[in-house]
Amino acid sequence: MQSNRGKQLNLYLAQGSDKAACSSCAHLQVCLPGSLVGSKLLSVFEDMVGGSQVIERGQPLFMAGDVFSELYIIKSGTFKAVVDKKSSAILGFNFPANVVGLESVSTGTHTHSLIALERSVVCNLNYLEVAEQFQRLPGVGVSIIYAMSAQIANTLSLFLVIQGGTVLQRVATFILYVAEQYDSRNLASDDITLPMGRTDISKFLGISAESLSRSLSHLTKAGVLKVKNRRITLTDRDALAGLAH
Known part of the structure; x- marks a missing residue:
């Protein structure tokens, strides 16, 4: 019912x-x-x-x-x-x-x-x-x-990193995870708009909002991605994948 x-x-x-x-x-x-x-x-x-x-x-x-x-x-x-x-x-x-x-x-x-x-x-x-x-x-x-x-397999891979990865690994893995959702829909995955806010992301990853911001800043300075509000441009996806593992 x-x-x-x-x-x-x-x-x-x-x-x-x-x-x-x-x-x-x-x-x-x-x-x-x-x-x-x-x-x-x-x-x-x-x-x-x-x-x-x-x-x-x-x-x-x-x-x-x-x-x-x-x-x-x-x-x-x-x-x-x-x-x-x-x-x-x-x-x-x-x-x-x-x-x-x-x-x-x-x-x-x-x-x-x-x-x-x-x-x-x-x-x-x-x-x-x-x-x-x-x-x-x-x-x-x-x-x-x-x-x-x-x-399920895709989600479990993400959880494994969340449980044992560093803050930077968690953030990098999550961004790649969202990008893969774009890939599955045959959409451009190097320029994504996050449907969730930073508060939700930090709660899910088990980190503080400040740690999330610092990680995004670090990835931006490293030339791996660009961030503007919820829009993320992956400028070096291979490097991002390397940081995630």
Whole structure:
């Protein structure tokens, strides 16, 4: 059952004739693994998409404790994961093509809150329908699991650096991580605009805002990147990668 909060979200593609059509979506190549794109299984996946909804900046897609019933694929925009509305701790960030909600399958309720950092759009997947289709058509399940595996591996690599890296390594790795999100969408990744502010970044990396500023200044003086507010230009990506490891 969808929570009252979920019902209040702006559902602009409902069941029926307005149902989301993955095959005509501009984000098709980003959201779905190549094994689904252009295959007969794509129509099966489309049937699992219940619609799309707009989440405005600062609003939750779901909150910690909400009943779990759906998975979501981020179509556009960015979200931050927080423990709950009372905590300032940031667990991570989610970008377009990320699948979210899977971690709540075993508990039946969402274990954290997901807040939009900008006006965002997500596609809804009813979990029970997805599970049923996985059993009937293993090819769909394998394709989706492969995509989620790549997402998890990418995130774990970032967490390893956050846990044991120096402040400079954490900052350099995070910038490269965001740049890789641009790469995955076939966008220019050497000139990026961070969707999150420095306060959120420093909380996620486990460093002070001052340490983040000093690291960005150091990277700028080293000629590795240029910074103007949230806009970052990577002037020497190889050097940045070297500092990250």
